[in-house]
Amino acid sequence: MTELREKLSKAVIRVEHKSSTKTHKWISWESIKSITDEAGDVVGKLATSECHAEGLKKFALLKARRLVALLFHTRHEEWLERFYHNDFGDDMFPIEVKYEGSHRTVESTKTKRRAEFLEELFQYHDFDVICDMWQWMFFVPIFSQDDTAYVFDWRCQLPFVQELETSESNFSTVTHLVIHRGHLKFENDDQIGTVLDSDGNPHVAVKKLLTRGTAEKLQQVVENEASVLGRFQNHNHPHFVRAIARYTQENHHYFVFPWAKGGNLREFWDQQPSLSRASLNFSTHDWDTYIRWFFDQLVGLASAIKELHHPDEEFGVSCRHGDLKPENILCFSHDAPGPGKIPTSVKLVIADAGHAKVHEKVTELRQDITNTPAGTNTYKPPEVVYLPKEARSRRYDIWSLGCLYLEFIIWILYDRDGLQRFRTDIGPSEPFFKEHPEITVKDMVKKWIQYIKEDPRCSSTGPTALGRFVELIETRLLVVRIQRRQGSKPKHEAIDFPTEHPELSAEDSKLPLTMVTRPSFNINEPGANELERADAIEMVEVIQKIITRASGDSLPWISWDGMASTRSFWPTANLDTRAQTGSLRESNRAGLQGV
Structure with missing residues (x-):
């Protein structure tokens, strides 16, 4: 018995919790089983x-392993037979002492079963302990x-074995912890278990x-966040974060998620150099692999939002995220990307459902105030x-994705320095639209889009996937209107994006035009020729x-042919808002200042 107690003592895990300045002691289920x-x-x-x-x-090995360990550790193993005769095993714990006047009773907190056979143990002073x-x-x-x-x-x-760091925002605190592998009944996948400690315990x-x-x-x-996270779970979409657990303790509410090694997308952009400046050092295959990874992530995020907006099951129930931004896109990867590496192992995952909203009716705009x-x-x-x-439309998310996608392309083409210049040009923490003299996309945003469209890598010898995607952002995502005007007809017609070389037809260039659909409007209506913002279905x-x-x-x-021109086609800070977009192809000396 002494040897068994010594093993239990050595198995105690001690964790220093920085947030509470307490040392927590516990024994893992894995150790209890082994001992x-x-x-x-x-x-x-x-x-x-x-x-x-x-x-x-x-009874001990099938129903009461934890109880056995508890009784041996506290030197009361002789009590075990009482539990056996009353079939009171691990599934009845924890237990609590209840007071009825001067009389004390013991009952299971799980089943509320009263354990009268334990009441005589109150004579032992350490039973309460x-x-x-x-x-x-x-x-x-x-x-x-x-x-x-x-x-x-x-x-x-x-079941945490280590506390690492804590960060705080307006709505939550997030603590980086390591959880014992034996207390997590989840199979490792591309989220759970991507970061492990030396003992195989997930972060x-x-x-x-x-x-x-x-x-x-x-x-x-x-309840709102739990509902949305439940929808994430039900969809089982690879670009939704998986919630491991939800619990309440001391009136505080917690959610447990896998730890993303790559941080969030903002951190990824800051820490991972893009291939842009070293473009000539990479082969066409490397660039194709890189851009294919980029598009896979774009369509992955878009399809995840589509599932929220237009669910296949439970007809009539839709959801929007409401706070799509780089900080809420997590980067999961088994391997840490680094300079000069193509980050194809990184998967972008939508997280933070705190602003999400579930709608019981599938409508583009509800009539109640949000x-x-x-x-x-x-x-x-x-x-x-x-x-x-007005109640907020699901197309709220489409605009947010358009902003995020544009920043992503800028990072791809011009690295974090170019992205910082873009943020400086439109104003730190400022939206992508202006309010005066009318609400529209900011001129600076429009000029950056034009600059990208004229980048040789996007349009040197003809249409490219990158160029097409920029056009999607410009014409269908960053669009102010979100609904048809009253009286307009929802008739749809096929249109195509304009090409950089309109003299080439699809037949001549062998490049199929990207087809989308848009509603046609009553041309007699004011502003009727304006497109409405795309929905998630069209975007995907x-x-x-x-x-x-x-x-x-x-x-x-x-465009690989455009790579040679890249070094003389690099944005500089402080784009002159009075300049014309026609000069965007000026030399690097003028850069965006010459616009």
């Missing part, structure tokens, strides 16, 4: 009658995929929700300004068509 496997004979000898020895051993403290060291939760909303006692130890992110409002408001936030907070200022769409009291279809044609060699991913 109790060797305790069968010892347990059998605890039976007061030989005829009960075998039954006691089976076992209930209040020691049991929590052995009955540590195991998270599974059953989508249970756990509620834990404040004394419950959680996780634990998000604690914050609110400046009432407890009722916080509960609404919790109560959902606006997302980040930079990526918010114009309707937040010109329709402040167009991106997929670009990928299909580029994969089939009928459309180049990028």
Whole structure:
């Protein structure tokens, strides 16, 4: 028995929690199983009658391993037979002492079964200590995929083996922790288990929700995020983050997610050099692989949003994210990308459902006033300004994606320096649209788009996948209008994006034109010739068509012939808003200043 107790003592995990300045002690399920496997004979000898020895051993190994470890650790192994005769095993724990006047009782917190046979143990002064403290060291939760909303006692130890760092935002804190592999009933995939410690324990992110409002408001936030994350789980889409667990402890609400090694997309852009400056050092195959990875991520994010906006199942229930931005796009990868590497192992995943909203009816615009907070200022769409009291459309997300996609292309072509110049040009933390004299896409955004379209890599000898995608952003995503005007006819006609060389027909160039659909409007209506913003279905279809044609060699991913001109085609800061776009092809000396 002494040897068994020593093994249990050595198995205790001690974790320093920086947030609480406490040391948490617990024993993993893996250690309990290993140690109790060797305790069968010892347990059998605890039976007061030989005829009960075998039954006691089976009870201990099949139903009460944690209980056995607890009783041996506290030197009360002789109590085990009481539990055996009353069939009171691990599934009844934790237990709690209840007070009825001067009378004390013991019951299971799970089943509420009263354990009258334990009441005589109150004569032992340390029985209360076992209930209040020691049991929590052995009955540590195991998270599974059953989508249970756990509620834990404040004394419950959680299966974390290391706390690394904590960051805080307006709505939550996120703590980087390592969870014991034996307390996570999930198979490792392209999210869970991408980051492991030396013992094979997964790194996780634990998000604690914050609110400046009432407890009722916080509960609404919790239920909303849980609902959206549940939809993420149900879709099982590779570009939605997977929630590992949800739990409440001490009136605080937590969500557990896999840890993304690559951080978020903003951090990825800052830390991972793009291939742009070293473009001539890479082969056409490398560039094609790079741009194909880029498009795979674009269509992956778009298709994830499409599933939220237009679900196949549960007809009538739709959802929008409401806060799409680089900080809410996580970068999962088994391998850490670095300078000069093509980051094809990185998968972009949509996270942070805090602003998401589930709609019980599938409508583009509901008639009730929205109560959902606006997302980040930079990526918010114009309707937040010109329709402040209207319910927000699912096309809110389309604008946000258009902003994010444009920044992604700038990073691809001009590296983080070019992206920083773009942000400086449109104004730090400023949206992509202006309000005066009318609400429209900012001139600086338009000029950057034009600059990209004229980049030799996008248009040197004809259409490219990159060029087509920029046109999609310009003509279908960053569009102010989100709905047809009343009285307009929803008739659809096929159109195509303009090419850089209009004198070439699809037949002549052998380059199929990218086809999209748009509604035709009553030309007598004011502004009726304006397009409305695309929905997620159209966005996915167009991106997929670009990928299909580029994969089939009928459309180049990028113009290799334009690579030689790249060094003399590099943006500089402080684009002159008074300049004309026709001078965008000036030398590097003039750069964007010459526009």
